[in-house]
Amino acid sequence: MAELHPIAPAFVVSGPSGIAVRDRLKHLTPADEQVLRLVGAHLGALASADLKTRCADGLEHSTDTWAARKRELTVQSSARWAGAITKASHDQWALARRGQADHIRDLQAAIAAITRRLSLPVGKKGTRKEPGGYRSAREWFAKSRRLGVLTDRLQRQRVDQQAGRVRVVRGGKRLARARHYLEAAGLTQAGWRQRWEASRWFLAADGESGKRYGNETIRITPDGQVSIRLPAPLAQHANAAHGRYVLACRAVFAHRGTEWRDRVEANRAVAYRFHLDAVRGRWYIIASWQVPAAPAVPMSAALAHGVIGVDTNADHLAAWRLDVHGNPIGDPRRFPYDLSGSADYRDAQVRHVLTRLLHWARTCGVNAIAIEDLDFATEQTTEKTRKKHGRRKRFR
Template identity: 60%
Template sequence: MSKSQKPFRPIRDPFVVQEAAGVAIRDRLGDLTPEDDKVLRLIGTHLGTLAAGDLAVYAQAGFERTSESWAARKQGITAESSSRWAGAITKGTHDQYALARRGQLAHRDKLTDGIRMLTHRLSLPVGEKGTKGKPGGYRSNSEWFHKSRRLHILRSRLDHVETDIATGRVHVVRGGKRLARNRHHLKAAGLTETEWRDRWDAARWFLSANGESGKRFGNETIRVTPDGEISIRLPNPLQHLANRPHGRYVLSARIRFRHRGEEWADRITANRCVAYEIHFDVVKQHWYLTASWKRPALQAIPLAAARAGGLIGVDTNADHFAAYRLDPHGNPVGNPQQFPYDLGGSANHRDAQLRHALSQLLRWASRIGVTAIAVEDLDFSDGKTREKFGSRKSFRHLIHGIPTGRIKARVANMAAEQGLSLVAVDAAYTPKWGAEHWKTPLTSSKRAMTRHDAAGIAIGRRRPRAPDPATDETAPHPPE
């Protein structure tokens, strides 16, 4: 390797991804009466007010969070609801705070990356060209000036974030920051004030109940029987609305979970805990019930066992999955396959497109009889900052368009449902080596190969590094 070339970075070994233990299923609450709708709205509004107040106190409490303060908060909420509702509200507050805290730390890292890149580029002479892996100086004095102003802005934002982190304070908007901002831009959002108010109120309701093993059907607050009857333990101020003894209200709707219904029925019959959440979709004007629980964590199988039946190497791109089948020895078999998706439009459309493409990929894998899928363990946390690529907006949009987060959240569980193992592979150099070693040899008059198809082969063939006896103490050594 010449001195001018960038040295290769170490490549992480592939590994088998462990299946997530959480399960969530949802079904619509149909045939609700106007009285049912009224009661659900009153419960959601009352508990939502308590949840908002608890979150406001907890988010500004600094690091003064002890079991005593938790008990005091729960005791105050219990007087306005019940002990179990108070437990669900305080737990939801802790979960929301933890999520905001992780986002706060990620925001700090992003600001730090941007400041570091701006400082580097501002230190270079105007017009100086960059090298491979290192951007150069800015193109003009005007751009240099604007970037120097931006550096001051990022430093000011970082100071505020560091102060919040040091004091333990987070900024959370119940109902969502985007929806809150839409209030000031109703025309651009395509909403009237009444429509916005309905969405805002529904987003701030609280209708979640934690499960409890040993209790009847696994939940005392929102109880669902095997035949689908739903009863809710009303908060203390709403006890007068009860239509059953002991302050319970039974909905006229019956629930029927079509997906994982037998697994759910087995749990509640054995009185094992199941958490429930009732949600109102303002656009569709429908109520939904979500049931969730945890399954025992299963030990992931060894990597060699996952590869024993052959696998599919998948290259993730901004608009499609490029997949290639490999036999147990790593040889490509058949022709490449592509599974397109469109990530434009609304969030629901993007999610549906990605789910559809993954479903097609997994069905193809099951049909051809492989036992595993190898995907890139992508992480663009350092590469997504706008300061690194400057005016290269198209490349920034390409990086942002690759759905790394959604894939990580979906593909492991979807593959497990099909009985397939998921192998995560370091993405380093896979497009380069795939194009160099596989694109040309496999291209023929009957087979068209792209760079992405060849990258799928490189992904599927990646193996763990062999131990180095000189540096690895666990590697076998020759006899002396």
Template identity: 60%
Template sequence: MSEADTAVLREVGAFLGSLAAGDLAVRSRQGTAHDAAAWAVRKRGLTGCSSARWAGSITKATHDQWALARRGQAAHIGWLRGQVTQIEARLARPLGAKASKREGLVRGYASRGEWHAKSRRLQALKDRLAAVEADWAAGRVRVVRGGRRLAHTRHHLDDAGLSREAWRERWEAARMFLAADGESGKRFGNETIRVTDTGRISLKLPTTLAHLANAPHGRYVLDATVRFKHRGEEWLDRITADRAVAYRLHHDLPRGRWYVTASWQRATAPVLPLRAALARGVVGVDMNDDHLAAWRLDVHGNPVGEPQRFFYDLTGSADHRDAQIRHALSRLLHYTRHGGATAIAIEDLDFTDGKGREKHGRNKRFRRLISRFPTARLKARLVSMAAEQQVAIVAVDPAYTSRWGAQHWQRPLTSTNRKTTRHDAAAVAIGRRALGHPIRRRTTPPPQHRSDAAGHRTAQARPDTRRREETRPHPPGPRTRCVPPGRGAKAGDQCAQHRSGHTAEHASWQQDSLPLSL
């Protein structure tokens, strides 16, 4: 970037940022009384000093920011109500009372001091809840353009290692507005911020800053060019066909660089039927706080190959954590594609209601573990990245996968050359549940001197295999004192009862038909 380009972008971004800040204040004052007519009034007021397209981009960004703040406000209200309900329930219990799942009772607080501290916290939470509910009823949101963290840093410059001038530059860069939505049918998919197929960038200047133009029709063409290494071919196809592409320019002051972000709306990915997605097996994935444990299974539920682990580090900045997650998921998708599978099975985990002390008590280590567990971010990233690789995602019930995996699969899959961990066994359990197979295995056959001399097999079969769920025939006769086949009170009434279609897993006495290959 040349100095002239940098100066023009800063001036345009600061001017449009001031318009966006004023528009956000107007939108916040309107609250829930806002409608299409009020939106049109705001847009006409901004068009006179900028342009119709800049005004449309600003008003749309303002509305999206207000809506995001409202969703966060609703989530905060739900969290406060949950905390108030939990504390009130525990305060109503006697000191030291134990919890009872059968009667639906929570445990009481351990001491009188803790009870008193929680009663004070209850009043503080009620006051916060009343204030947030009043804002919600009035449609009032609290948004800091530029970021609340950066605004808080202004009062702690020594701790952040910044001078007042350096902080001011970051604050102004964060409050700039240089974003424009695309429009299909227009040249290169965007009239406001145009990026040609050769990477040349040009901006339609606001009316107030038209004197800065160096090209016809009030446009400014930058000397620098841009390249898109990620999905560059897809971007090129879109602008060649004049399809809508939205752009955003932002200044990274610590690195001293300008970045251009291109975005567009993709077609909805088709949803494959479950049977088609699992036709070539599945990769079971056990999510942990520092790695992903994966193991590929064939259609019969047998583990194939060696287990894999994809590590990530969730310490540091948000950009670093996001990069770590994307790198781990990229390796997982490559492993899935190279193995021949077309589906990934993950647990449908959600810890939004289970991170507080009221549920897990003083187990600080476990609360920290589930607090840094990136379940929502992992699932969102995995779904979007898997759609690019045409890999289906199957979410399964997480109940007892770790326990039953360790109980039934860790020891059989361990050999002298391979040590199977609890997480690897859980990945097998998750994959089998996605395939519709039971997790728990049958016990080994009885000794030869008992009535079942041939014994039964430790095996599994697909749910559609014929005669897999029927009762085992008993040889009639006086020695065994058994009724003839099909004559008992419970004959033919043995429910499969596995989680893919029933309420529980296989019991230890049910029979499958295909041998297990380990």
């Protein structure tokens, strides 16, 4: 008799801890774009130098070195810009350390999986839980070579981890590597340069509760007027009092605009970040803020009006409305999506299918959607996915 897969107890997922909304800045004048580019390039250079210093400090970082870095940046920008830059450097270093630890665990899992299969006779069949030996002597030899490569790589990563050494590319490693094969990446040298420079700019400011409209550095009034506190070396470009530059356009957050407006009118913290889509030549501004943790909803209250049961598949979501007893009501629904193409296209497909699912759940009058906990944490290593799904690279 086949062993059944155990079903873990159901639980209610907690709500989001923050909100981020985006709006396109339309009708920017050439002077506006020039100022944004100058500020982004100037602060981006400072952020790159500060990140280099933070990475060089490694495990020797302390509050004294942090204060020294912030003092140096304040002279070239302002106290608030310096605080935002140093905080971003700390976050980037911490993220790189977490990625380094995950990479080490991935290498360890890969080495363990290959070592086990190499110890088995060639051609030995596996079971439903564990794979057998490699299918041929040629594959066994190739995997033995790969084992040596992974072992050397793991040793280097452990040395870097003990020394507190991380490797970070501001602008993205993928884009940096694309410079060496522009034709294959579908880019020109000028187009790559525009994307590279835009990705290395720094145009972000953290919110401050109690300050006017929730942010002293990048300020947006309730009616949408956008102004920036210019760094000291660029103060000659100011067109308003106190070294500020006011953009000619207005920011209108269509999504959650009421919540954003309530926060800025109450002078509650709102963080802002400018973003240039170098491919389309469009400027955006992103507003984000934290929300208090909502109390956990009891399972009985969530299921009081029924539930939408959802099954995830490779190209669609299969959904069915269930009553309080788990019996299906009406006809099942299918929500297709296409996960081919670029990463932005795939993300958009996921957002659209979830939006359609939420709209249907609202029309049904239910307050909960039940979905399987796929637990991707156990499937993150390359060797585990290869072992489970074989050579079906697209499915993996």
